[in-house]
Amino acid sequence: AGGPPAAGRSDEPAGSDAGKDAAAQQPGRRDAFFDNAKYLAIVLVAVGHAWEPLRSDSRTVTALYQLVYAFHMPAFIIIAGYYSRSFDGSPGRIRRLVTGVALPYVVFETAYTFFTRWTDGVPDRPITLLEPLYLTWFLASLFVWRLTTPMWKVVRWPLPVALVIAMLATMSPSLGEDLDIQRMLQFLPFFVLGLCLRPEHFRKVRTRRMRMLAVPVFAGALAAAYWAVPRSTTAWFYHRDSAQELGAPVWYGPVATLAVFACSLLLVACFLSWVPGRRTWFTSLGAATLYGYLLHGFVAQVSKYWGWYDPEWLYEPLGAVVVTVVAAVVVTVLCSAPVRRVFRWAVEPRPDWAFRKAPRTAD
Template sequence: MSDTLRSVPLAAEEQREQSQFGHVRQGETVAPTAAPNSVQQRDAFFDNAKYLAIVMVAAGHAWEPLREGSRAVTALYTLVYAFHMPAFIVIAGYFSRTFDAGPGRIKRLVTGVAVPYVVFEVAYTFYTRWTDQEPDRPISLLDPLYLTWFLAALFIWRLTTSVWKSVRWPLPLALALAMLATLSPSIGNDLDLQRTLQFLPYFVLGLLLRPEHFRLVRRREVRLLALPVFACALAMAYWAVPRMNYAWFFHSDSAEELAAPDWHGPVMTLTTFGCSLVLVACFLAWVPGRRTWFTVLGAGTLYGYLLHGFFAQGAKFWGWYNPAWVHQPIGVLTATLVAAAIVTVLCALPVRRVFRCVTEPRMEWAFRRFR
């Protein structure tokens, strides 16, 4: 993306595409160059960032079956997992700054987060019964399956926004909760609370950010520095593959569940937080700020995120990873390109029109009218 944050007016159809990964609400501007006559606008920088991040998510899932026996693929997988979800969550936090628990916000939270969570939790349960040959797998709305954990976490994070905006030291408090979570294997799987707490600092950080902070990371000197930093991070990941459990970057388990001493949990929370923030800054430094061919796709990242999991799970069931050549470099490249192409299509407007009824339903009948 370019050196200045540039807001681009939404077309009438695009204005309805307010992704839960971060959207511009009516009356809110995120860039100083916003067009004064536009009621609702999207910033190309954030839409570009979300699209590129969702491609990284899809690539990571495509690499998952290819990790075994490949140190290089595992290193790439570790590097991507170190920043792609933190980037999404920071942006989600940034666009939650104006969440005030008013009737309109609550309605949007229910229709754009809670309802898709229920729909896709049930859908993924039935799909997993088929692909994993588990006909007796129960439907549990309290135990998020696969990708749906993010919706459950986002619902909780946004409901607690007023708390983080009220306390004196929100980020240290969020980090303390994340560190304590790693010491508590008894938290369990209800609403994937372990992951919700461990990723919480990224959301709170997003709440604290302002447009000038994003301008800082996109300065020319930061861009030039980002390349060697990413190269060093990849080399470090390659070195760490046989020496470190990359599951720390999943933020889904306690230290005990990762077979590590308890004191590793708080230490790794701070370590991974620092590493992820550096990589997120490097990632954002190279995100274009101008409108590109994929900018419009950034409005559909929620669709790409929720729908691409069916292809990621189905690829294993259909035997796409069985041929030996798929585990060679050309196969890894092919899997990456296919994953990127699939998630790109799923973010496109025709797909969004088809699935809007379950991903962003209006549900006017379910809510009272407030003047």
């Protein structure tokens, strides 16, 4: 599993795009660069959720929140698309899709429903697999995106087509909430982009010049986010609502789709330029970000229920720093080997009994 879900379970060996780690080019070996990127991104996901209760009292925290939300999920989805390039609908890959995405979706959709009945005080919240709850929307979307991979391989202009679909989605408030279809369609271009990328594309963003350029780009993006805090809504980066639902004219949806896509893509490139390509102390954790992604939501939910955000000092600068560090530590622990051993049955189930054995071929 990789992460979030299945982004790191490669259907084909991932070569080292840095050209510096020869071991990463050997078949069956994981690429440290992508595991590092996924770990750093899952930390940003957890930190973003931890910042959410602090936003109302701090313009700076809100600006940082908007900056992080502009690129952390696009980065995950692009990597998920990149690792889906070899998906062809064969029995073996369908089996991995079911065990790596569909079954965890069922388990955690059910678990989050029961858990939030308690934390949210909604005892009659129904269990439904058609309306993803909280974090599970990504699992539902990834399942559908990966199933459509063979189609994107034969389309002449896959990325423009995906962008048009996303633009049309922002104009369609009647799509409903089944499978969180707005998010599925609006995030689709990032997955399709990942399908179109090759190792050389990642090499181009991992240069010294790109790393230097990333500094003023992130600084400018943070300044723009700070300026925009009282003037706009972060909801555009959630990709879960149509333009009309956000109180904007219908024509604004397609324009915002292109603008947000360009902004997110630039920030993803800058983020990836800072990701180390060598093995580090957290590289192995990047192979287990599915655990951190799915499990940290329980911590985030219970933190509000138990009043962890009640102390007033948390809303001061030092408090925000403490919250950031705690969130990073918690999600790191959730990606660790002991946690993986405890929850492997739910995150990486192996129901071999449910599948037909592959027929033997004659020699």
